[in-house]
Amino acid sequence: MDSKKNAKKIIKRAKPEKSKEEPLVLQTLRGMKDILPSDQPYWEQVRRISERLSRDYGFLRLDTPIVEFSNLFTRSIGEGTDIVEKEMYTFITRGGDKVALRPELTAGNCRSFIQNGMNVLSKPVKIFSTGPVYRYDRPQEGRYREHFQVNFDAFGEQDPILDAQMIQIAHRIIQTLGIKSVQMQVNSIGCQVCRKDYKELLVNYLESKKSKLCQDCKRRMDTNPLRVLDCKEDKCSQVAALAPQSVDHLCEECRTHFKTLLEYLDELDLPYIINPHLVRGLDYYTKTVFEIWSSAEEGKKLSLGGGGRYDKLIKMMGGEDTPAIGFAFGVERVIAEMKRVQAKPYKIPRPKVFLAQLGNLAKKKSLRLFSELEKNGILTAESFGRGSLKSQLRIANKLGVEFTLILGQKESLDGTVIVKNMTTGAQETVSMDKLVDLIKKKLKADNVVVYHN
Ligand code: HAM
Secondary structure, three states: OHHHHHHHHHHHHOOOOOOOOOOOOOOOOOOOOOOOHHHHHHHHHHHHHHHHHHHHOOOEEOOOOOEEEHHHHHHHHOOOOHHHHHOOOEEEOOOOOEEEEOOOOHHHHHHHHHHOOHHHOOOOEEEEEEEEEEOOOOOEOOEOOEEEEEEEEEEOOOOHHHHHHHHHHHHHHHHHOOOOOEEEEEEEOOOHHHHHHHHHHHHHHHHHOHHHOOHHHHHHHHHOHHHHHHOOOHHHHHHHHOOOOHHHHOOHHHHHHHHHHHHHHHHOOOOOEEOOOOOOOOOOOEEEEEEEEEOOOOOOOOEEEEEEEOOOHHHHOOOOOOOEEEEEEEHHHHHHHHHHOOOOOOOOOOOOEEEEEOOHHHHHHHHHHHHHHHHOOOOEEEOOOOOOHHHHHHHHHHHOOOEEEEEOHHHHHHOEEEEEEOOOOOEEEEEHHHHHHHHHHHHHHOOOOOOOO
16 A cells, blocks of 8 residues: 555656746756767777777776765765865755765775675776766866766775876876877875874964965865865965975885885886875875876966875775775866877778669668678768769769769669779679678778778
8 A cells, every 4th residue: 555655656756847837958058068979089089099008907997877875975085175065966866865976986986896895806906987977166178067087996006016007007098199298297195194294284384374375275274275285376376385295294104105106107217297286186095196287388287187096995985905096087188188289089980882772672672781791891881861873972972982882773683783993983793792702802902991990
């Protein structure tokens, strides 16, 4: 009886809203945008390069849901951070759960690592993930409410060699994408022990300069004093310039860790800048933090990617003590930089063959023939909706294909196809069952790359 009542209630609640009162707004939400076909070659390039390098460096792909319990993010990213304080898309579900759209990928990866017992896998467990993330920030250039990240996390290794390898991967991805000039910024913000002393020192210093800080930073002094160091306001930068630096106040272990990391980077010939003001906007970091900055002129500089160690996060979430490190790129920002430096996007393969048909029987047969060509890796274009040969040949010409296959009434009955060389204009009639081999041979002879490369 009760469950029937509940079911009724749910059905009643799930009724769609009346569309009468609200006009249909045919627009993406502010800070969100479509990725149009014309932009896809850039996206494809980023996907291909990052996926390939993730495999080369031994990463396994993990996809987690876009929606998680909101306290997964508030606890890991930190209550005093901008992301949690101002930027989370949080809502209550119909079932009463407090959930949020993920503002980043690492918290979900850690949840999945613990939930799925990945601690038994051989270490380091290297995880690659990519997808959209959501931050309700004020939209501006390079800052969106929906953006995509390419994310690398590695669990179970505290040796700084992994920090160096992560920075190397980040650098390699960017270089492979054709962005040759970037700045690798590194810093160490210490562990929970030495950071506590450093924070005290920093707060004391900031107290003495309080009147010179912006309103936000005055508040940050209590909630997240390290963030004062990377405030973009001029007056705060001036205060930050003379502030005590975390690298000068590291404990022995953190100092050795950072020094060894720098030695590895030197060994790799990987240029870096030690930036004592680099603190990152998420609370879970310990020891190494790093960012990759574009070489765009000052003021327009945005970080293309960033990350660091988070050795205490898995334990804080309730898992086994597991050191970890990771980083993420913002795909939109990387693509904007690719365009700025005129890096090449992915060249989407174009069809080299056009299939033209004439008459009802040919039209019927052409569907199967097209599929035969596709199965054999021959990228073919068609315009099945058109009847006239002239208009089909016009399209073939426009596409710049090498060959047009013409299937007319006679050919359909004979089991043949006319192969027209579009450069020379020469035509030959070929038996249908020899067609695929012949086209493959011809394309190979012309050194044409077929679709399935
Ligand atoms: P994050 O620095 O907050 O780090 O974001 C990574 C990258 O995402 C940034 O460097 C930037 O390129 C891009 N990004 C951030 N916010 C926006 C936005 N509103 N619009 C466009 N692009 C944006 C993280 O999210 C960490 N989870 C990275 C990490 C992985 N740390 C350890 N593992």
